[in-house]
Amino acid sequence: MKKQIPYWLVSPYLLYFAVFVAFPVAFSVVLTFHSWNIISPMKFVGLDNYQRLFSDRLFWQAIYNTLRFLLVHIPLQIVVALALAEFLNQKIRGQAFFRGAFFLPVIVSGVVVTILWQQLLGFNAGILNRGLTALSLPRVAWLEEPGIAMYAIALMATWKNVGLYVILFLVGLQTVPVQYYEAADMEGATAWQKFRYITLPMINPTIFMVVVLSTIGGFSLFIEPYIMTEGGPLNSTLSAVMYIYKQAFQYYHMGYSATLGFFFALLILGVVAIQKRYVEQEN
Numbered sequence: 001m002k003k004q005i006p007y008w009l010v011s012p013y014l015l016y017f018a019v020f021v022a023f024p025v026a027f028s029v030v031l032t033f034h035s036w037n038i039i040s041p042m043k044f045v046g047l048d049n050y051q052r053l054f055s056d057r058l059f060w061q062a063i064y065n066t067l068r069f070l071l072v073h074i075p076l077q078i079v080v081a082l083a084l085a086e087f088l089n090q091k092i093r094g095q096a097f098f099r100g101a102f103f104l105p106v107i108v109s110g111v112v113v114t115i116l117w118q119q120l121l122g123f124n125a126g127i128l129n130r131g132l133t134a135l136s137l138p139r140v141a142w143l144e145e146p147g148i149a150m151y152a153i154a155l156m157a158t159w160k161n162v163g164l165y166v167i168l169f170l171v172g173l174q175t176v177p178v179q180y181y182e183a184a185d186m187e188g189a190t191a192w193q194k195f196r197y198i199t200l201p202m203i204n205p206t207i208f209m210v211v212v213l214s215t216i217g218g219f220s221l222f223i224e225p226y227i228m229t230e231g232g233p234l235n236s237t238l239s240a241v242m243y244i245y246k247q248a249f250q251y252y253h254m255g256y257s258a259t260l261g262f263f264f265a266l267l268i269l270g271v272v273a274i275q276k277r278y279v280e281q282e283n
Contacts, residue, residue, distance in 0.1 A: 005047050006165075007190075013198075014113055018134065028261065028262060029258075029262065030051070030260055030272075031075075031253070031254060031255050031258040032046065032049055032255060032258050032259040033046060033047070033049070034047075034255045035048075035253075035255045035256075036129035036254040036255050037252040037253070037254065038252055038254060039252075042255070045255065049255050049256050049258075049259035050259060050263075051261060052172045052256060052259075053259055053260060054175065057233075058235065058238070058243065058254065059240070060192060061235055061238065062115070062235075062238045062239060062240045062242070062243040063240050063264075063267070064234065065220070065235075065237060065238055065239060065240075066219060066221060066239050066241075067149060068209065069150050069154050069218060069221055069239070070218040070219070071130055071213065072150075072151055072154040072155075072212045073154040073157055073214065073218050073266075074159055074215060074218060075212075076154065076155075076166070077162055077165060077214050078159050078207070078211065078214065079160045080158060080162050081162050081166045081168075081169050081210065082102075082169050084102055084162070084166045084169075084232060085147045085166050085167075085169035085170040085172075085173055086173065086264070088102075088166065089170060089173045089174065091165070095203060099166075099167070099170075101165060102163040102166050103163035103166070105160050105161075105163055106161060106163040108160075110223045110224075111162065111223060111227065112161055112224055113160050114156070114224050114227045114228055117141070117156040117159075117228070118227065118228045119244050121142035121152055121156075121228075122142075122143075123140075123141050123143070126141065126142070126170075128140070129142075137267065143228055143229050144233055144238035146233050146234050148243055149194050149229055149232075149233060149236055149237045150236060150237050151262040153221075153224045153225055153228060153237060154227070156228075157221070157224055158223060159216050161214075161217060164213075165213070167202070168206055168210055169206060169210065170208065171206070172203035172205070172206030172207075173199065173203060173204075174178070175202070176198065176199060176202045176203065180198045180202075181194055181198060184197075184198060206223060208276060211275050212275065212276075214274055215268070215271060215275060216268060216272070218236070219241070219264070219267075219271075220238070220241055221240075221242075222239060222242050222245065223237040223240060224244055225237040225238065226242055228256055229236065231243075232256075238283045240260075241264075242258050242263055243260070244260045244261050244264065245257075247260060250282070
């Protein structure tokens with residue numbers, strides 16, 4: 001009986017894993033070879049969904065939009081988060097207040113934040129355009145111009161999530177031994193040299209974690225374009241997740257949606273693997 005106790009202890013997790021992880025993943029893989037609209041029985045279609053995927057121009061545009069978002073969002077988020085973490089790592093007054101202020105947007109509902117930024121960036125009544133008008137400057141179509149809309153969303157997403165990465169960077173900075181900086185001061189190192197040759201190598205694991213989390217979070221872009229632009233204008237803010245959602249719950253193409261999701265998951269895995277290799281080489 002005692003030999004069975006460990007198995008009983010892990011059985012709740014195994015049950016959870018089987019029901020909520022293993023079965024959904026296996027069902028999704030099987031679904032990629034079928035056509036199903038939820039109501040009618042599933043119909044086996046072989047590799048038709050995969051053939052459709054590679055010829056679906058709108059899906060590839062959604063991938064391109066998502067990558068364009070990531071190219072702005074990830075570097076901006078890392079730079080801002082690291083700069084704010086360096087600021088909080090100094091001996092300043094009101095340190096606890098600033099930490100809470102930077103982290104506050106993270107815990108606020110994404111829908112609420114998106115609606116607030118929608119009002120901020122509105123063309124006619126947006127606060128930013130009102131300020132530009134007051135300065136006799138032309139208004140900017142932040143969310144209506146195809147060449148600008150995705151970058152405006154990237155700016156908002158960075159503001160929303162940067163607080164989390166500030167905390168992560170701050171933890172990483174506080175693990176760097178002070179003796180390294182003291183030795184560098186004795187050698188006459190500049191602030192940039194200490195940052196380049198001490199801080200960055202020592203927080204390499206934190207940088208990689210932030211890059212991975214930012215990438216996964218960026219690839220999951222959905223709420224912001226769904227509420228602010230509905231994927232427009234001209235599908236310029238249509239994200240990959242939003243397109244997968246539309247195929248499943250707007251057009252009821254469950255098999256094709258599962259195929260898109262499976263391919264997209266492999267894409268994320270590949271991008272993260274490339275990032276890991278690049279970060280390790282750079283440091």
